[in-house]
Amino acid sequence: LWKVGQRVVRPYLSPLRNMPGPKTSNWLYGNLLDMFNVESPAVPEWMKEYGQTFRYRSFLNTYAFFTMDNRALNHVFTHSNDYQKPEPARYNLGRILGKGVLVVEGPQHRQQRRIMNPGFGPAQIRDLTDVFFEKAIKLRDVWTSSVIQDDAGKPKRVNVMPWLSRMTLDVIGLAGFNYEFNALNVNETPNELSAAFESMVTTNQAADKLALLQEMFPPFRVIPTERTKKIDRSQKTMGRIGQQLLSDAKASVIASEGGEKVEKSSVQGRDLLSLLVRANMATDIPESQRLSDEDVLSQVPTFLVAGHETTSTSTTWALYALTLAPDIQTKLREELLTIGTDTPSMDELMALPYLDAVVRETLRVHAPVPAALRVAMKDDVIPLEIPFKDTNGNLQHEIRVSKGDGIMIPILSINRSEAVWGADAEEFRPERWGSVPEAASHIPGVWGHLLSFLGGPRACIGFRFSLVEMKALLFTLIRSFEFELAVPASSIGSIAAIVQRPYVRGEPERYQLPLLIKPYQRS
Numbered sequence: 001l002w003k004v005g006q007r008v009v010r011p012y013l014s015p016l017r018n019m020p021g022p023k024t025s026n027w028l029y030g031n032l033l034d035m036f037n038v039e040s041p042a043v044p045e046w047m048k049e050y051g052q053t054f055r056y057r058s059f060l061n062t063y064a065f066f067t068m069d070n071r072a073l074n075h076v077f078t079h080s081n082d083y084q085k086p087e088p089a090r091y092n093l094g095r096i097l098g099k100g101v102l103v104v105e106g107p108q109h110r111q112q113r114r115i116m117n118p119g120f121g122p123a124q125i126r127d128l129t130d131v132f133f134e135k136a137i138k139l140r141d142v143w144t145s146s147v148i149q150d151d152a153g154k155p156k157r158v159n160v161m162p163w164l165s166r167m168t169l170d171v172i173g174l175a176g177f178n179y180e181f182n183a184l185n186v187n188e189t190p191n192e193l194s195a196a197f198e199s200m201v202t203t204n205q206a207a208d209k210l211a212l213l214q215e216m217f218p219p220f221r222v223i224p225t226e227r228t229k230k231i232d233r234s235q236k237t238m239g240r241i242g243q244q245l246l247s248d249a250k251a252s253v254i255a256s257e258g259g260e261k262v263e264k265s266s267v268q269g270r271d272l273l274s275l276l277v278r279a280n281m282a283t284d285i286p287e288s289q290r291l292s293d294e295d296v297l298s299q300v301p302t303f304l305v306a307g308h309e310t311t312s313t314s315t316t317w318a319l320y321a322l323t324l325a326p327d328i329q330t331k332l333r334e335e336l337l338t339i340g341t342d343t344p345s346m347d348e349l350m351a352l353p354y355l356d357a358v359v360r361e362t363l364r365v366h367a368p369v370p371a372a373l374r375v376a377m378k379d380d381v382i383p384l385e386i387p388f389k390d391t392n393g394n395l396q397h398e399i400r401v402s403k404g405d406g407i408m409i410p411i412l413s414i415n416r417s418e419a420v421w422g423a424d425a426e427e428f429r430p431e432r433w434g435s436v437p438e439a440a441s442h443i444p445g446v447w448g449h450l451l452s453f454l455g456g457p458r459a460c461i462g463f464r465f466s467l468v469e470m471k472a473l474l475f476t477l478i479r480s481f482e483f484e485l486a487v488p489a490s491s492i493g494s495i496a497a498i499v500q501r502p503y504v505r506g507e508p509e510r511y512q513l514p515l516l517i518k519p520y521q522r523s
């Protein structure tokens, strides 16, 4: 009751009530339904009317604000303890991931990042490059042998999304924790871990009103539902398999420490879980700083959730962009065909300038995670680069927030900002990376003058991993195939549900990118 009371009273006390912004349109959802309206999202209109910093109403009409201001965002990123992920989102993720690095906050997060960071460094990702190519080549071969042509040898419509998703699942299994999902072996039934994970992430929370109440109001969380029971069952399976993977990783670390050679054909010892186990056993980490087995195990589903659909979705968008711009597709193919092998090293791959520009431009225009949310954990004053005029007509050089106010970090709007990238900011034009505008260097993102991987201590830990994986995929596919859209470009839209995916207007299948894929005949 105290919490409900706080929620009711908060809107009358927040300093954000004097910031300009739209009127609330729903007593329960505030402005959220307008913001997430797929066909006509309200944010672009609000940006025209109120500028780059404005307030809106969130769930139960609590106050939140939207800002594209670099200084304000930098403040939010660097004070990650004071601006945490919303508790309902952490509860939801935590049901699936346990206490993984994506969910925990404060000292626990610092401790986990400290031990995990080394596993994601350039040298470690270099060691995983052959896994990226092995699976990219497997996808190429499955497509060539049985997927892209009908019996008469004509290209048939292929929804590339699930294929790319199978490829990245296989990669994160092997590179993440030395586990073979075999998702690209389409004739085999999904293995146990894959089925448990699938069952967990596809539980339909939206259809379950009690689930929404449980998310928003903790006392309801003690009530078991079909959804919670399903998650519990899957968690048991994942826990059992995870325990086995952890024991294997420990054994491999001990074997390699003892000078025993780890089998060359296996990734064991190089996978993220083994690196994490090794870092956790390092002698310079005091006993009190080490992760418990439970914390280490939570990283297995964390890698699956964070590192699988994000990379497959961005590669899907890259193929989409290349079908709309055949000249760019041809130019990219020409560059890729200058390499004389199907399996270049990471350094050779990363040195290809046009591939790099295409990947950057994809992650700019089609950032798979379009926005992030944070909540102020205390009253605070956030400095601004560009002031805003409050509802009383006074110029404000800072934003005053009270504990509980929300913040929307509009990753995609910032990536596509005309103020930064010029009048053609919405266009996919890889050539722009030949001369990056000065304004882009002020964006507080961890990579590439973009916010696609966010910034600060909570930035994406796996950005190098995903860049090399995406490049290996594009390298392999663009050299081997020509891609065309199988439907008119105007029928493709995008739906954002944490990750932003394409769909075809008027067709029942929820997420898809239907393409025609032809083998490329080298002259």
Ligand code: HEM
Pocket (backbone or CB within 6 Å): 101, 102, 103, 113, 302, 303, 306, 307, 308, 310, 311, 314, 367, 368, 369, 372, 373, 452, 453, 454, 457, 458, 459, 460, 461, 462, 463, 465, 466
């Ligand atoms: C194109 C691919 C990817 C994109 C666009 C992406 C984007 C992001 C973003 C925006 C966040 C911050 C979310 C938030 O705090 O609200 C994040 C966090 C994270 N990502 Fe990624 N990611 C990608 C690939 C990966 C991969 C391949 C891995 C692992 C192998 C990974 C692991 C993580 C983890 C563990 C976090 C949580 C970090 C923390 O809170 O300290 N990501 N990612």
